[in-house]
Amino acid sequence: MRLKDKVALITGAGSGIGRQSALLFAREGAAVVCVDVNEQAARDTAAAIPGALAVRADVSSGADCERMVAEAEKCFGRLNVLFNNAGIMHAKDDDSVSTDESVWDLTLDVNAKGVFLGCKHGIPALRRAGGGSVINTASFVARMGAATPQIAYTASKGAVLAMTRELAV
Numbered sequence: 001m002r003l004k005d006k007v008a009l010i011t012g013a014g015s016g017i018g019r020q021s022a023l024l025f026a027r028e029g030a031a032v033v034c035v036d037v038n039e040q041a042a043r044d045t046a047a048a049i050p051g052a053l054a055v056r057a058d059v060s061s062g063a064d065c066e067r068m069v070a071e072a073e074k075c076f077g078r079l080n081v082l083f084n085n086a087g088i089m090h091a092k093d094d095d096s097v098s099t100d101e102s103v104w105d106l107t108l109d110v111n112a113k114g115v116f117l118g119c120k121h122g123i124p125a126l127r128r129a130g131g132g133s134v135i136n137t138a139s140f141v142a143r144m145g146a147a148t149p150q151i152a153y154t155a156s157k158g159a160v161l162a163m164t165r166e167l168a169v
């Protein structure tokens with residue numbers, strides 16, 4: 001079991017990649033903190049994992065990110081893995097001419113600022129635990145042009161990739 005005795009926090013754990021990662025991490029022995037802005041979805045994933053904690057948090061809020069990490073440490077005593085997975089692709093995200101500023105702002109707030117805030121509040125907890133792992137979900141569009149116009153999403157994932165390189169250094 002690759003994650004025996006590890007505590008892992010996963011954002012966007014209520015659906016898709018985040019939910020499947022939560023189930024996989026648990027099978028590998030981790031204690032899992034299932035974070036989602038959709039509280040019911042976080043609870044549904046946590047209910048499928050014995051001992052898992054569900055936390056409602058919006059990753060674009062600094063206060064929520066601080067609280068999700070505090071709740072993880074309060075429940076399990078430490079944090080070893082921080083998986084900044086939550087992300088959105090807005091239905092009205094389009095090319096640079098057609099995309100509303102509000103769509104740009106929301107997408108960058110969740111996808112890029114959300115990763116920054118996860119690290120801002122999660123990395124001190126990893127350090128308190130003596131070290132740990134940070135996983136950030138970008139996308140191939142960070143490296144290649146997308147065939148479907150999605151200017152805000154593409155920019156946000158470029159930011160995640162660049163941020164992750166700097167974090168690694």
Ligand SMILES: NC(=O)c1ccc[n+]([C@@H]2O[C@H](COP(=O)([O-])OP(=O)(O)OC[C@H]3O[C@@H](n4cnc5c(N)ncnc54)[C@H](O)[C@@H]3O)[C@@H](O)[C@H]2O)c1
Pocket residue numbers: 011012013014015016017018035036037038041057058059060085086087088089110114137138139140
């Ligand atoms: N599915 C793909 O093909 C694909 C490809 C490349 C990258 N990604 C990235 O992988 C990650 C997960 O994608 P997915 O396909 O599983 O998406 P999904 O929509 O199935 O799940 C995303 C989850 O994040 C939650 N969420 C949304 N905004 C949030 C916020 N502000 N705070 C906390 N939680 C929030 C949603 O409620 C949802 O449960 C995203 O970052 C996405 O951009 C997905």
